Amino acid sequence: MGKRAILLGCFEKNEDKEKYLLTENATKFDETVDGKLSDAINVIGPLKKNKCRVFYGLSPTHPVVAVVGLGPNNAGYNDSEEIDEDRENIRSAISVGTRTLRDLGSIDQIDVDDCGDGVAAAEGSHLILYNYDELKGESLKKSNVNLNHLNVSKDPEAELKWNYGLTLAKGQNITRRLMETPANLMTPTRFGNIAVEELSKLGVKVHIRDRAWAESQKMGSFLSVANGSDQPPIFLEMHYNNAPNTKPIVFVGKGITFDSGGISLKPSLNMDKMRADMGGAANVFGTIYTLASLKASVNIIGLTPLTENMPSGKATKPGDVVFAMNGKSIQIDNTDAEGRLVLADALCYAHNFEPQLILDIATLTGAMKVALGAAMVGVFSTSTKHYNLLQKCGVQTGDRVWRMPILSHFTKQITDSATADLNNIGGAGQGGACVAAAFLKEFVTNPNWMHLDIAGVMDNKDDVSYLGKGMSGRPMRTLVYFAKAFFNNELN
Template identity: 55%
Template structure:
């Protein structure tokens, strides 16, 4: 049997007592008057909430009405978000939650009103339907449902499919990030990427430790030497814009981070299985771009390693030489993300890129700065910043620009033993100091660094994302990359 999610607007945001108005699709339902009559009797549905109706349709076992908020909602320039799009995602997710709350074996398909924005509706429904439960007993897993669009046509069907693919890309990355570290080693990650890209136009090269050594990636190897798991360096190539220079996307791939000898506290250390979320987002982004047949030329680089403690682990005060020849004094082995990224960024320049973007769960200071509200972005190029800021407003997954002042460079370049120190002299401005360190390994003038440590994890179901690793802001990055190449035309 089918269930239906249908939307209604509150009329105007300026109305003192907003009256719910069904969407265009909702008004065409033969039981629309029954819904409106019930609202008059029981009172309105609150914004972002739902109300279930039983027995009003022969076609649908249950109908979930969701409040989409004001009909005239749009971009909120204070919040830096398109509220109409975000309201749609949240509302349809709430509608699905109300249907799943029935725990009905009879319902196997949910039909979804496009709510005037089929892409956002698809993102909300498919993202909210997923949770990481594949390691549980089959009886405990979420019952699978199929989803379809109410009154599909050429335009809204295409938008629905785009939203579905964007959600799927984020789910791919979420799964990789949430998988326990014993089941997501560097080798397994590489195997998963190869498997996920089979039958696509993506070319994957999996580099081993011998190749990493031949490239003189001493900074990367300084992290990997503390683990018995061999490091990997995975390259993904997707080129559907052959007459353009590539954009290189680099993702931190620490499949478990104990902190090394500078060991982390035990509390919540289990979440460090997701210290490879940057690499997961690189893979999910490129898989999504290929599925969308996007006209882009993107190379993904994911240096993969564990950061553990053994007799060969890097010791605080050790000095290692990076691929670009610079020596690094490693005073804190828990600042390892910048070490693996340093060599990957140097290697990125070998592709003569038009731009380099890196993404990483890099610094705990991001949580202190922003909480879970947004990702931090550092950019040497205003155009790149403006493009990603615009796409973040649309996606609902926000970013905020951070400084690349020389003040922070001095923190890591005034070093006793080597050219650079992997830690600043001050504990203040830690995220900015980490970005300044990475900048020392970039030659491309168009560079962007994204720190996602603050948005890595949801402690509970929130909006349209279930508890667990979030893979934010993948849905911002995909259109960001598309817009870079659209602006090249």
Template identity: 55%
Template sequence: MLPLRRAALWGLRRDHSRALSLSPTHRDAQKGLVLGVYEQEQEDGGPSFTESAEAFDRSLSGGLRELLAVSGPALKRGKSRIFYGVHKDFPSVVLVGLGKPSAGVCAQESWDQRRENIRAAAAVGCRQLQELEVSVVEVDACGDAQAAAEGAVLGLFEYDELKQKKKTAVDARLHGSSGAADWHRGVLYAEGQNLARHLMEAPANYVTPTAFAETIQQRLSPLSDKVTVHMRPQSWIEDHQMGAFLSVSKGSEEPPVFLEIHYRGGPSASQPPLVLVGKGVTFDSGGISLKPSSGMDAMRADMGGAATVCSAVVTAAALNLPLNIVGLAPLCENMPSGKANKPGDVVRAKNGKTIQIDNTDAEGRLILADALCYAHSLNPRAIVNAATLTGAMDVALGSAAAGVFTNSDWLWDHLQKAGAVTGDRVWRMPLFQHYTRQVTESQLADLNNVGKYSRSGGACTAAAFLREFVSAPHWAHLDIAGVMSNKDEVPYLRKGMSGRPTRTLVEFAAGLSREV
């Protein structure tokens, strides 16, 4: 074997890393290792290794540190450098930048920067090895095994099951034995979000309302001892007088499904459940108020609320959280057929209130209205609904955070803390009577589905509309339209549908379970 310093001089330069190789045959090796490196705190100081990286360096008699020193400038946060052939067990070793070791909770950013750095680092390291077709990757816990697992599993996901050429399947494992329980928890959190991403990314002709419900039912079938899944058909929806929901679904040839999931994790069946409600429009054409064709394909993900809510219940069940949860998802398509809603139509919701439909593209609030009414019959401890509801939410917050409208400071506190832990943040929005007046002044009915000024405060008037179907003291509406997809904003998610804020909903439920 060549001396390490001499080997380092055979570097292959890349924009994001420097690859150092002892032998090109090592590129075909099937095992890799991702290790963390902190930035120097002082200008005259050097980088510091994580505990695992330090131990690995000692096994090489300081060789890893030597390689890093001669390979180029300091390794910045989120950047990587790969070395080949330095260890017999790990032919490919990636060092990833973790940023400053002093990083922690940042009140201004409303998240834990250290955890975010770990997620990003684990993702970039695993992706780099995946591109080299390495099938087994061990990942440094970097001081937080759950965050490392989330970054690794989220970073590796890509929806390619309809392509002939697929990404290499990578088995990401914890390096070492310390933190195994936290690693497993992080894997479950990330797999939950990946389930939501899978549902949101898949074409609408593959994920119909029925197919969506069957997918969730299949995922929960191994847990049938503590989970019951009901796929309520159209006849049931009609019997429960969900006229608003039915009015949206009637424009499509696909039958609607009201999906109801009961997870029994609490100490008793009588414990009031947390009720999660998700908008499940599996394709939204806009109906008669047809959307522009540009970008309409993304409306296959308009069931993002249902995807995140149902995936959160799946994850909570896998974690065996000690509380009862009910997940509700009204599932349908919004299509412009001869049977579809027309602007000016009036429909009656489950609670008897009439709704004038001035824009058929404001359909999500209609199906949620009936679902929220039904949620009250379950004696809820709290009701939280999620929906890709308004483009106005995207305009207001972009992809930085999901907007939260709530009548409960207690609920807001729990949601905000959960978002800070997961890095998938939320931001509180107003529920003023100012907006309520805009949706209750209607020419033909009790409510108007878009309000007096359809372009002003659209996210707020939509929330005010939903509030007309809520009497529970603890209710929150999450408008997740702005976080529906990822371009390059979240470094540990590839481009595409994001599955946000699944992990925040799971963490929120976990926080409530600790209060039981």
């Protein structure tokens, strides 16, 4: 039988004579054990930020006690890092403690201190425990641990915050699962079926559009990518409207369920990661799933063109010319620049809903990974006020964004084609992420548009401590915050 553990927080404290400051929950726990916790900490001294100590035998109800260092109390907003350090410190420290206790192997219940911010604590603890091991044998799976909110004061507001953070973490973990699942198990058809299964019960209307429908819409750009695969393409449409009498935001997500590069074949090294080239679609799904779970007062439409990009006798060849939904001709000089091709038709289709904003999200370019690495999501925006709101949301979630340029300098590269209206890669070979954004802009007439290139944040090594290794599901929580703030009239 497993043991019950308690995870508590401890701040640094430089003022006064005190060397550290226990959180409210930790202080009350210390009182119940007659100061044994403070005595145990004092043996070695205060904890450094993101460090964890484990004590035994302090309490009959909790035979295992872990304490984590939260860093300075009231660290506040860090302008140079563009982050709320209080929240990020809690996420990181609580994740360290949660993983430490889980890895002991004998713990099945952890009472988690919210450290004064239940949203951040719930996120850190639940995100770190996610591990895609469902295809492994039972002996190789991580032990299952139940997390409980430690709320000694029984504060209902604290409980609401914890549950909100839990819902956000669950949504991101679902996004990660979609991205992590092998491509033979996450085909366009399977993705669409999951959307029906999971979203319909939350009040989301889901439409699965097939190849014939895409042909009727004259989506020649999208279908040119699908031609090389034996898997039928799906154009997935999801509607969640809990804000009557408003115009929607349309989220468009790139849904390449496996990207071989097509005829312009990718190198074999790390090609397996291209199972997550539908990370944009997964983020759109996860965002709508989370907003619907929260019963948020928003009006969101999600569009995700889903297909594989494969080489075959039917595949598009370099130099071929296809026609997008808006009638523009596209010379395809590189079939591995396919994400922009499927998004082009989806962006055209998005205008049918007369949205207030179109936001697309895609693992689009290796150039973005070179530019920003895993630090931030690159954002191209035609509207400063919408970008500013997204940036503020990234500060709160710890999933930051950075604005990139949309210039005629890049547009000239993709419009310089002797054969067609547009070329899908341009000719300069520089500023690849900016060239891709310029291409997409050719299919947008709505004055409010944002393009998020998430190639750099697709997977996580040791970049974000509370995510662990694997596909990240970023920046799903930022999109949830943004949608809620948008419909709460927080634009300025």
